[in-house]
Amino acid sequence: MSEPFEPKIVGFLCYWCSYTAADLAGVSRMKYPPNLRVIRVMCSSRVDPVFIIKALLDGADGVLVAGCHPGDCHYQKGNYYARRKVALTKKILESLGLGPERVKLSWIAASEGPKFAQVAKEFTEEIRRLGPNPARAEIFL
Amino acid sequence: MVAVKIEGNRWEGFKGFLRDLLGEGAVGAVVVPYPVPAGDSFAHLLVKEPSRVDHAWPVAPVMTVQGGRVVSRLTRKGPVEVPTVVVLRPCELAAMRELIKLNQVKPQGLLTVSFDCPGAYPLRSYLEGNGEEIKAAFLNALKDFRLAGARPLCQVCIRFTGAWADIEVGFLGAPQGSFYLIAHTPQGEKALEALGYTGQEDLAEREKAVEELTASRVSEREAYFREEFGPQVAGPEALLATFHNCINCHNCMRVCPICFCRECFFESNALKVAPHNYLMRARRKGGLRFMPDTLLFHTGRMNHMSLSCVSCGACEDACPNAVPVSRLFAMVGDRTRAIFQYEPGRDLEEPIPFLDYREEELQEWEEPYIQSTTHCPSSL
Ligand code: SF4
Ligand code: SF4
Numbered sequence: 001m002s003e004p005f006e007p008k009i010v011g012f013l014c015y016w017c018s019y020t021a022a023d024l025a026g027v028s029r030m031k032y033p034p035n036l037r038v039i040r041v042m043c044s045s046r047v048d049p050v051f052i053i054k055a056l057l058d059g060a061d062g063v064l065v066a067g068c069h070p071g072d073c074h075y076q077k078g079n080y081y082a083r084r085k086v087a088l089t090k091k092i093l094e095s096l097g098l099g100p101e102r103v104k105l106s107w108i109a110a111s112e113g114p115k116f117a118q119v120a121k122e123f124t125e126e127i128r129r130l131g132p133n134p135a136r137a138e139i140f141l
Numbered sequence: 142m143v144a145v146k147i148e149g150n151r152w153e154g155f156k157g158f159l160r161d162l163l164g165e166g167a168v169g170a171v172v173v174p175y176p177v178p179a180g181d182s183f184a185h186l187l188v189k190e191p192s193r194v195d196h197a198w199p200v201a202p203v204m205t206v207q208g209g210r211v212v213s214r215l216t217r218k219g220p221v222e223v224p225t226v227v228v229l230r231p232c233e234l235a236a237m238r239e240l241i242k243l244n245q246v247k248p249q250g251l252l253t254v255s256f257d258c259p260g261a262y263p264l265r266s267y268l269e270g271n272g273e274e275i276k277a278a279f280l281n282a283l284k285d286f287r288l289a290g291a292r293p294l295c296q297v298c299i300r301f302t303g304a305w306a307d308i309e310v311g312f313l314g315a316p317q318g319s320f321y322l323i324a325h326t327p328q329g330e331k332a333l334e335a336l337g338y339t340g341q342e343d344l345a346e347r348e349k350a351v352e353e354l355t356a357s358r359v360s361e362r363e364a365y366f367r368e369e370f371g372p373q374v375a376g377p378e379a380l381l382a383t384f385h386n387c388i389n390c391h392n393c394m395r396v397c398p399i400c401f402c403r404e405c406f407f408e409s410n411a412l413k414v415a416p417h418n419y420l421m422r423a424r425r426k427g428g429l430r431f432m433p434d435t436l437l438f439h440t441g442r443m444n445h446m447s448l449s450c451v452s453c454g455a456c457e458d459a460c461p462n463a464v465p466v467s468r469l470f471a472m473v474g475d476r477t478r479a480i481f482q483y484e485p486g487r488d489l490e491e492p493i494p495f496l497d498y499r500e501e502e503l504q505e506w507e508e509p510y511i512q513s514t515t516h517c518p519s520s521l
């Protein structure tokens with residue numbers, strides 16, 4: 001049989017909050033699964049939906065977009081726009097039957113190291129339950 | 142509001158109205174579909190000479206170029222200098238209005254005329270069929286509003302009137318052998334008054350007819366996407382099968398009125414990567430299709446513009462390989478637009494959802510999974 005399934009998750013974390021929280025979780029030696037590959041962006045609104053789709057089509061099993069809590073964005077309203085964009089992307093994935101539950105949007109403040117660890121853990125488990133992204137092995141995309 | 146009933150042949154009456162607008166000097170030019178000299182297709186013509194209007198086809202049996210694009214090209218470098226009538230299908234008008242919001246059309250000086258649209262034939266079936274027979278059948282559809290063989294999206298079109306135009310040409314609900322001219326804006330009123338049209342015809346019959354057809358189209362459209370088309374295309378396998386014929390030529394994007402970007406992201410260098418990148422992707426999956434990123438192009442494009450997609454069908458007409466691309470965009474667009482209760486072209490003041498937000502909204506799209514487990518289990 002093949003190896004057990006280890007999800008690969010891409011996380012787009014905003015520099016001012018969620019990335020700092022991830023850092024904090026790290027230096028505080030909190031335990032969280034290594035499945036999340038972090039990409040730092042300056043703001044959650046920097047995440048063009050195309051990034052999310054590209055990650056999924058290239059075989060990522062899940063994509064996490066995380067930023068400052070609503071009202072706390074360093075650029076005031078970036079995360080409000082991000083929320084609209086992620087909602088749209090998930091609706092498109094849902095309409096095409098492409099697994100919208102593989103995309104998560106989460107607000108994690110700079111001080112919330114434990115929340116970051118928990119989000120990483122729960123999302124990894126959620127994706128583990130969903131199984132591998134069918135796009136992983138699909139050549140004719 | 143000015144609304145008048147014009148007696149006589151609808152086809153000749155519509156053309157006569159346009160000719161009078163130009164002839165009486167109410168406007169200086171008319172943009173209208175026109176048969177090409179060989180007689181087998183149509184193109185938009187910017188007409189200056191009134192007698193030319195006699196040969197126009199204000200309601201053409203096919204949509205060769207999306208009228209929204211035509212108006213965008215006409216006014217790209219600035220507004221028109223003489224008042225100009227543009228005759229547009231409702232979906233072309235919606236695209237034009239969307240393009241006004243996106244700063245791609247300068248509306249000053251334009252007088253829009255739109256009409257109850259019976260639909261259009263697929264470009265290919267028209268070009269391959271017997272033009273004269275098809276034209277006759279098409280003109281007939283102006284009477285009973287049933288166009289057999291119309292494009293699938295036309296058959297479930299829910300914005301089929303010219304209600305968003307300065308002047309609406311109404312066939313539905315008018316007694317046979319007559320039609321309505323209805324002004325919706327001060328410019329429209331002025332133009333009708335310049336031709337001596339005043340008064341307020343009773344439009345109750347028309348409103349009823351439009352309402353009934355809209356209601357049945359709305360439910361047919363919903364059912365078509367949910368029961369018939371949706372299941373054919375949704376899900377990884379079905380979706381891939383839908384795009385198996387796609388040669389990634391991007392024709393669908395180039396003809397789309399909403400895809401106005403001077404350089405499309407999907408044609409930019411961002412997606413042209415070094416050979417080792419392709420090889421890495423091929424290694425990961427065992428192989429990589431060329432041209433790469435086909436599904437990325439379509440789903441990415443849906444992200445960029447499905448909110449503004451006017452379901453015009455131009456992309457599907459332009460596809461060389463019969464990919465049902467406009468139906469996909471219309472189906473997905475119906476659903477993305479529903480999140481924001483947005484309708485392209487409806488209101489020039491209504492911002493495109495990407496440029497707007499509410500502080501309290503869309504909570505259902507944020508991490509629902511975390512709430513239940515943030516408690517420490519031992520505290521329960
Ligand atoms: S995506 Fe297709 S149907 Fe939608 S506006 Fe563009 S050309 Fe028209
Ligand atoms: S697909 Fe996107 S980037 Fe390309 S032309 Fe359309 S909106 Fe612009």
Ligand code: SF4
Binds near residue numbers: 387
């Ligand atoms: S859907 Fe058709 S027009 Fe669009 S890229 Fe594919 S083959 Fe070309």
Ligand code: FES
Binds near residue numbers: 017042045
């Ligand atoms: S800076 Fe964190 S979401 Fe905008």
